Amino acid sequence: MQIIDKHGRSQAALIAILQDVQAEYSYLSQSNLELIARELGIAIAKVYGVATFFENFSLEAKGKHIVKVCNGTACHVRKSQPIYDAVREHLGLTGKRKTTDDGIFTLETVACLGAGGLAPVMTIGGEAHAKMNPDKALALLDEIRAKEVAAE
Structure with missing residues (x-):
């Protein structure tokens, strides 16, 4: 995933990666969360926890x-x-x-x-x-x- 390559495979880049993925796809899909966790070498629960903590992230597709x-x-x-x-x-x-x-x-x-x-x-x-x-x-x-x- 180019977004991960752009930010590097560091846990410190998680929020920036989530922001860019959401900007690209309009929401954070389960498959993208799993990919991010795998690529960063962190538990999916941690990625999900960050994605649900911040109000600006959406786990559902949004309209145009x-x-x-x-x-x-x-x-x-x-x-x-x-x-x-x-x-x-x-x-x-x-x-x-x-x-x-x-x-x-x-x-x-x-x-x-x-x-x-x-x-x-x-x-x-x-x-x-x-x-x-x-x-x-x-x-x-x-x-x-x-x-x-x-x-x-």
């Missing part, structure tokens, strides 16, 4: 567009929960599923996006959208989905 709805205090008070609920229903996500079947969207919540003055805030692909409401959120998602379908 990551949708984050803030649920921090300012956003919550300004009704971010109805936005999250509407987006979740609109995308057909049930139970613990966070990613749409077509792989276009992944829905997440975040504790704070650091933009309380613009609350409620939602980001799509890192781009912040301020003073959101359910209708505005769904319109944005529909616009993105239409572009994705047109590009196929």
Whole structure:
């Protein structure tokens, strides 16, 4: 694996390797975790422990567009929960599923996006959208989905 070659086969490089693997594949698959453990000569439990300790690592495939709805205090008070609920229903996500079947969207919540003055805030692909409401959120998602379908 070129990523491991880039960082070297040292336990000290584990986090950097995990970051690069996730950047390349959008998540950390079981097979990649096993390969990393084998190549670095460390137990899979240690690799898994590091991968699950840090919130930025994902063991599940994510969609092309990551949708984050803030649920921090300012956003919550300004009704971010109805936005999250509407987006979740609109995308057909049930139970613990966070990613749409077509792989276009992944829905997440975040504790704070650091933009309380613009609350409620939602980001799509890192781009912040301020003073959101359910209708505005769904319109944005529909616009993105239409572009994705047109590009196929």
